Amino acid sequence: MKGNRIEYCKDELTWIEAQKTTPRRQAHAEFVRRFNRPDVSLTNFTALCKRKGWKTGRTGQFKKGQTSWSKGKKRPFNANSARTQFKKGDAPANRLPLWSERHNEDGYFEIKVPQRNPHSGHSTRFIHKHRYLWELENGPLPTGMCLKALDGDKTNTDPSNWKMIPRALLPRLNGRFGRDYENAAPEVKPLILATAQLEHAAREAKKR
Numbered sequence: 001m002k003g004n005r006i007e008y009c010k011d012e013l014t015w016i017e018a019q020k021t022t023p024r025r026q027a028h029a030e031f032v033r034r035f036n037r038p039d040v041s042l043t044n045f046t047a048l049c050k051r052k053g054w055k056t057g058r059t060g061q062f063k064k065g066q067t068s069w070s071k072g073k074k075r076p077f078n079a080n081s082a083r084t085q086f087k088k089g090d091a092p093a094n095r096l097p098l099w100s101e102r103h104n105e106d107g108y109f110e111i112k113v114p115q116r117n118p119h120s121g122h123s124t125r126f127i128h129k130h131r132y133l134w135e136l137e138n139g140p141l142p143t144g145m146c147l148k149a150l151d152g153d154k155t156n157t158d159p160s161n162w163k164m165i166p167r168a169l170l171p172r173l174n175g176r177f178g179r180d181y182e183n184a185a186p187e188v189k190p191l192i193l194a195t196a197q198l199e200h201a202a203r204e205a206k207k208r
Contacts, residue, residue, distance in 0.1 A: 020054035172196035
C-alpha cells in the first residue's frame with residue numbers, strides 16, 4: 001500500500017526549482033532545514049524533481065576542455081595492480097619481433113614482415129610465408145591470381161612447391177567437383193591440375 005501523498009506549498013516548489021542544479025543530497029538537506037520538512041526524504045525530493053523535469057544539467061560526461069578531477073593526483077599503491085602493470089621499456093607479450101612466424105587456423109604459416117598494414121596503418125604485418133617467399137623470386141602476385149601448393153602441403157613454403165593459378169580455378173581442384181586435390185595421391189595430382197586448367201581455359205574461351 002502506498003503512503004500518503006506529500007504536499008508542497010508554492011514557496012517550497014519555487015525554491016526547489018531554483019536549486020535544481022545543486023547536488024540533490026545538498027539541496028535536500030537545505031530544504032529540510034529551511035522549511036522544517038523532516039517528512040520529505042531524499043527519495044521523495046528526488047522523485048519530485050524528476051516528475052517536474054527539474055534536471056541538474058549534469059550528464060556524467062567530460063566536456064571538451066574540462067579538467068579531470070584526478071589530474072595531478074597520484075594513484076594509491078595497490079600491490080595486486082602493480083604486478084600486472086607495464087614497466088617503462090617493457091613490450092607486451094603478444095608483440096612478436098620482425099620475421100616471427102606463426103601457424104594460422106587455416107593451416108598456413110605466416111611471417112611478420114616490414115610492410116604497412118592496410119587495416120591498422122602499422123609499419124609491420126603478418127602475411128602468408130609461402131606467398132612472401134614466392135614473390136621474392138617472381139614478383140608481386142597479379143590481381144585475380146593465387147598460389148596453389150603442388151604437393152597439397154600448406155606448410156611447405158618452398159617457392160618451387162607453389163604454382164600461380166587463377167583464383168577461379170580453385171573450385172575445380174577442391175571438393176565442389178569431387179577432386180579433393182589436397183588428399184589425392186601424389187602421382188594423380190598433376191593430372192587433376194592439368195584437367196582443371198583445361199576446363200577453366202575452355203570456359204574462359206566460351207566467354208569471349
